[in-house]
Amino acid sequence: MISLPILIQDIKSNFKFWMAFTMVLCLFMTVMINVFTPATIGSLGAATNGTIVGNLLGGTSTLIGFMANSFYTLMAIIFPMLYSIIVGNRLVAEKVDHGDMSGLLSTPTKRITIVMTKAIYFICSLVLMWTVVCLLGIGVSHIFQQDELDLNTFLLMNAGCLLFHLAISSICYAASCIFNYSKLSMALGGGITLFFYVVSMIVKLSDDLDVLKYLTLNTLYDTAKIIEGEGYGANFIILTCIGILLYTVGITVFCKKDLPL
Amino acid sequence: MSVITLENLTKDFGNGRGIFDVSIAVRKGECYGFLGPNGAGKSTTMRHLMGFYQPQSGKAMIEGLDCWGDQKHIQQKVGYLPGEIAFPEDMTGKSYIRMIAKMRGMKDFSYEKELEDFFEINPAIELKRMSKGMKQKIGIILSFMHKPEILLLDEPSSGLDPLMQNKFIDLMDQFKKAGTTILLSSHMFEEVERTCDRIGIIKNGKMIREVDAKELRHSRLKTFRMECEDETDLERILGKFPEAECNMTTHSVILSLPDSRINDLIAVLAGCKLRFLKEEKHTLEEYFMQFYGGDAND
Numbered sequence: 091m092i093s094l095p096i097l098i099q100d101i102k103s104n105f106k107f108w109m110a111f112t113m114v115l116c117l118f119m120t121v122m123i124n125v126f127t128p129a130t131i132g133s134l135g136a137a138t139n140g141t142i143v144g145n146l147l148g149g150t151s152t153l154i155g156f157m158a159n160s161f162y163t164l165m166a167i168i169f170p171m172l173y174s175i176i177v178g179n180r181l182v183a184e185k186v187d188h189g190d191m192s193g194l195l196s197t198p199t200k201r202i203t204i205v206m207t208k209a210i211y212f213i214c215s216l217v218l219m220w221t222v223v224c225l226l227g228i229g230v231s232h233i234f235q236q237d238e239l240d241l242n243t244f245l246l247m248n249a250g251c252l253l254f255h256l257a258i259s260s261i262c263y264a265a266s267c268i269f270n271y272s273k274l275s276m277a278l279g280g281g282i283t284l285f286f287y288v289v290s291m292i293v294k295l296s297d298d299l300d301v302l303k304y305l306t307l308n309t310l311y312d313t314a315k316i317i318e319g320e321g322y323g324a325n326f327i328i329l330t331c332i333g334i335l336l337y338t339v340g341i342t343v344f345c346k347k348d349l350p351l
Numbered sequence: 352m353s354v355i356t357l358e359n360l361t362k363d364f365g366n367g368r369g370i371f372d373v374s375i376a377v378r379k380g381e382c383y384g385f386l387g388p389n390g391a392g393k394s395t396t397m398r399h400l401m402g403f404y405q406p407q408s409g410k411a412m413i414e415g416l417d418c419w420g421d422q423k424h425i426q427q428k429v430g431y432l433p434g435e436i437a438f439p440e441d442m443t444g445k446s447y448i449r450m451i452a453k454m455r456g457m458k459d460f461s462y463e464k465e466l467e468d469f470f471e472i473n474p475a476i477e478l479k480r481m482s483k484g485m486k487q488k489i490g491i492i493l494s495f496m497h498k499p500e501i502l503l504l505d506e507p508s509s510g511l512d513p514l515m516q517n518k519f520i521d522l523m524d525q526f527k528k529a530g531t532t533i534l535l536s537s538h539m540f541e542e543v544e545r546t547c548d549r550i551g552i553i554k555n556g557k558m559i560r561e562v563d564a565k566e567l568r569h570s571r572l573k574t575f576r577m578e579c580e581d582e583t584d585l586e587r588i589l590g591k592f593p594e595a596e597c598n599m600t601t602h603s604v605i606l607s608l609p610d611s612r613i614n615d616l617i618a619v620l621a622g623c624k625l626r627f628l629k630e631e632k633h634t635l636e637e638y639f640m641q642f643y644g645g646d647a648n649d
């Protein structure tokens with residue numbers, strides 16, 4: 091069900107994006123782990139208590155807590171999201187819009203093989219991205235923050251983040267499969283995911299805006315619950331289901347639609 | 352049994368655009384020319400045959416297999432040259448050819464190499480940097496390299512210089528000799544007339560007429576423009592061809608006649624002093640008018 095030549099081409103043609111976003115994540119991971127010192131955060135916590143910044147930072151006395159409120163609410167969300175928006179669009183919609191998809195379809199390769207291969211590339215590239223980032227995080231904290239890292243929670247934190255990004259990528263991929271125009275696929279894939287992000291930021295600002303959390307997928311990546319160690323399971327399952335569903339939708343639509351090539 | 356079959360194929364894009372009730376049957380080894388002006392629906396028909404579009408009604412079939420759904424089997428035998436060629440921007444011609452060949456399960460590259468030499472192209476540069484004609488050549492190599500039994504060629508010679516156009520026609524002749532079935536679309540009368548056995552004329556999405564190329568070649572009127580030195584010559588021509596349009600001040604004559612009368616013209620001209628004589632190329636539209644009168648604008 092997969093085509094090796096297509097897989098290789100996708101790896102080559104998207105490598106620079108994967109590399110760039112993975113490096114940025116690694117960089118921030120390293121910097122944030124380095125920045126953490128239990129004492130300074132403690133005083134920062136006191137100073138900002140009750141303020142908006144305090145809400146944004148909350149519960150930062152442990153390394154994992156600090157990471158959850160900095161790296162895992164900001165960089166770990168936004169950068170892979172951008173990767174998904176760009177690469178999701180490049181994989182299918184851009185090839186239909188530009189027309190080079192016709193070359194692939196002129197060979198004895200089924201449509202489903204083509205989109206399955208591209209979906210597999212997309213998923214694997216994100217898994218690999220998080221594997222690299224996660225391993226780096228473990229390595230860096232071992233060097234700079236000896237014995238500060240709660241390994242189990244850290245692994246769960248990354249697993250959750252990966253599931254969240256697989257769900258995000260499924261939105262971008264479905265948009266890419268549904269639309270024949272690159273700009274429409276970008277508008278929908280990018281629009282929805284960035285909307286989620288902005289809403290999730292607004293929710294954090296005040297308790298009054300709590301209802302808005304139902305408008306964003308980011309709610310399902312609940313770092314607080316992961317640190318508490320319970321109540322995150324259902325979220326993980328929902329994220330996985332969304333991912334499976336939207337990838338399936340994208341693949342099905344692509345196999346059935348007219349392609350103006 | 353026909354190799355390429357369209358049965359009442361219809362795809363309505365709205366506003367009178369699309370193709371309507373198109374039926375064609377191309378026999379094995381036949382070269383069928385699909386002739387029509389811009390926007391007539393030639394590429395739309397080709398896309399149905401490639402399985403890119405699902406027919407709204409009717410059917411497109413190749414060797415009895417439905418083009419919508421049986422792509423995997425059909426593509427093994429088909430070579431397709433799209434009307435608007437687009438390649439991945441970040442690959443070289445060479446690596447792209449290799450990739451498509453791999454997807455076709457091709458092992459032997461000797462014929463592909465032969466084609467490169469034949470069209471005098473070095474594909475080892477980035478596709479993005481290639482000129483229109485070079486891209487067209489790569490497209491031709493991609494659609495011919497696996498020696499397909501069926502060729503679907505959408506305006507194949509666009510972007511090629513006249514020398515290469517001739518080479519391309521030679522290549523098609525080789526394939527015709529080998530028994531390849533060809534469907535070729537074009538808006539150039541000469542191209543289709545030169546290579547095809549049968550010609551279907553399409554306009555505004557409807558088949559206007561199907562003609563035998565031989566019949567067309569001979570029945571068709573050719574138009575000549577000439578200029579004479581003397582007025583007496585003009586009269587001599589008018590005497591033999593009263594339908595000729597003459598301009599008494601410039602001494603020019605425009606005359607349309609069928610091939611059967613060409614010798615009469617030469618006999619008359621033998622006694623005239625001409626400044627020049629040339630055949631006027633027609634636009635497709637003018638051809639339509641010649642043959643089918645108002646029909647073409649229905």
Ligand SMILES: Nc1ncnc2c1ncn2[C@@H]1O[C@H](COP(=O)(O)OP(=O)(O)OP(=O)(O)O)[C@@H](O)[C@H]1O
Pocket residue numbers: 350364368369387388389390391392393394395396434538
């Ligand atoms: N996907 C589409 N959606 C809407 N309209 C379309 C679509 N594809 C083609 N058309 C319209 O259908 C008509 C036929 O287009 P087509 O590309 O088949 O013409 P053509 O005969 O190949 O012309 P050309 O000689 O310019 O290549 C045009 O009016 C075009 O605008």
Ligand SMILES: [Mg+2]
Pocket residue numbers: 393394395434505
């Ligand atoms: Mg066309």
